[in-house]
Amino acid sequence: MxxxxxxxxxxxxxxxxxxxxxxxxxxxxxxxxxxxxxxxxxxxxxxxxxxxxxxxxxxxxxxxxxxxxxxxxxxxxxxxxxxxxxxxxxxxxxxxxxxxxxxxxxxxxxxxxxxxxxxxxxxxxxxxxxxxxxxxxxxxxNSMVGLTNNKYSVLEMQPNDSSPIKGPVTAAVPQDPLPENKKKSVHAMINLALLNPVDDELIHEIQRFDTRNHAAVVTEILNMALEKSQKEINTIAKLLLHLVSTNTILPVHFELGITETLEFAPDLYIDIPMLYEYLGVIIAPHIEKRHITLLQVFRLSENIKSAKQGHLLLKAIIRELRDSMGPTFAKSKWLESIFSLINGCMMTSCKSGHSAITESGFKGRGDLKRL
Known part of the structure; x- marks a missing residue:
């Protein structure tokens, strides 16, 4: 062993x-x-x-x-x-x-x-x-940046990321699938929130779910969001951000919740050409608030990289960060992910560094400037 x-x-x-x-x-x-x-x-x-x-x-x-x-x-x-x-x-x-x-x-x-x-x-x-x-x-x-492929997943190689996270640190709870009747409750809850987006009411509704189902709730919300219009996706993204910012849903449960969507993203992209733009709208605010890091997102993007679509997700996220916080902030987040990788490898004598992101097709600073 x-x-x-x-x-x-x-x-x-x-x-x-x-x-x-x-x-x-x-x-x-x-x-x-x-x-x-x-x-x-x-x-x-x-x-x-x-x-x-x-x-x-x-x-x-x-x-x-x-x-x-x-x-x-x-x-x-x-x-x-x-x-x-x-x-x-x-x-x-x-x-x-x-x-x-x-x-x-x-x-x-x-x-x-x-x-x-x-x-x-x-x-x-x-x-x-x-x-x-x-x-x-x-x-x-299977095939970030034209390299050989590395295998990793959120379950097998959970990152030891030390990036600070907003709110009190609370231990993650083992997660269970969401029963079918609960999925219907999630849909009803989100549809109601789209008609009347009151944050406190949504928090109250989420608190009715067992904490063990929170990752599955995030997954179901994402699945539902991808079928909505751009305007509704923007609203859902704000609602999700509020839930995680208030620790109603823990950041680690949000990370687990987006895993399934990222895993099946290459297949979804066939039917949803704007998929990565939508994911950028949803994920970027959580990077901005430090609920999750850019490096963590890439570690979950195994299948996206294998399908040579990693650059689409990367550009969408950085574009959202740039539009929200400016180009300097977007660049700082990108460099932060790079140096997290370097520190993970160098400071531990290369014994506990995590697998790098490969095959994203991102071309470097030139692409970053054009975003």
Missing amino acids: LEEENRRARMRSVGNVRFIGELYKLKMLTSKIMVYCMNHLIEDVLEEENLECLCILLTTIREQVESEAKTQLDSVLEKMQNIIYDRKSNKISSRVRFMIQDVIELRERRWVVKSNLSTVKLAPPAWSPAFSTKTAAQISS
Whole structure:
């Protein structure tokens, strides 16, 4: 069991580092940040996890960091060379030594991969960021920012996000499905609220539901909202925001409640072309109020990323944040999610970082400016 957890931690770490490298290649992170990451991974107490992540990072950023931070890169590679030769003072396995040697040789070839290799082999498949417990066929059918796929879900890899949340912190209650008669009650409640949107009355109605059903109530409200007009969706979004802001529904239950909608979003998008715009209207205010983070939303977007629709959701959310709070705030939330990822990977020696968002198709700062 412990071995499996360690394997998953390594898998997530590799995905995080590759994600950071891809963000740098898209000019969304600076060379100074890359230098910090490289030095952090090699200057601390030598650990195989850190060295493996360093190899992944260098293989990802290659000639770009060579042109922007050559002096610092020379220093890092010199230390890597010393690790290979100094077998007595450190207990690095042969596997990691070979990984380091591969990177050094790749640099000597001016970052050109050998013609008979599609990529530098850095680690066994079980530690690849594309690895999951699903079958190889499932993996091959699944595809933020043009990276390899990482597997995660809100249930299997619950984020240890430390972002502050408004209101008193209350423990989450295990959730149950919503009985059919209760679903009808939700529909009646929302229809009434659309006719007479009085926040206090809605709070009173929600309090009649068992707390164990709150996530399912959110899911049902979302399902209902997606069938409504744009004006009604705006009203429902405000009602949901008030419920979470007052802790009538806990933020963690809101997060669980949107999981099912995000899971089936690619299928819903076929019939609802404005789906991601609607989700942006609903989700963005909760990011603004810190009920949920942008990074948490992306961690729930497994199927959206696999369908290469992640950029649609990302643009919709950032557009809403920009329209509500201005471009500076929207950019700060985007950067906050990036640095949460970096901190999760770097500050814990890459042992407990969560899987990065991949395949969203977001093109970087250029797209952010055009939103």
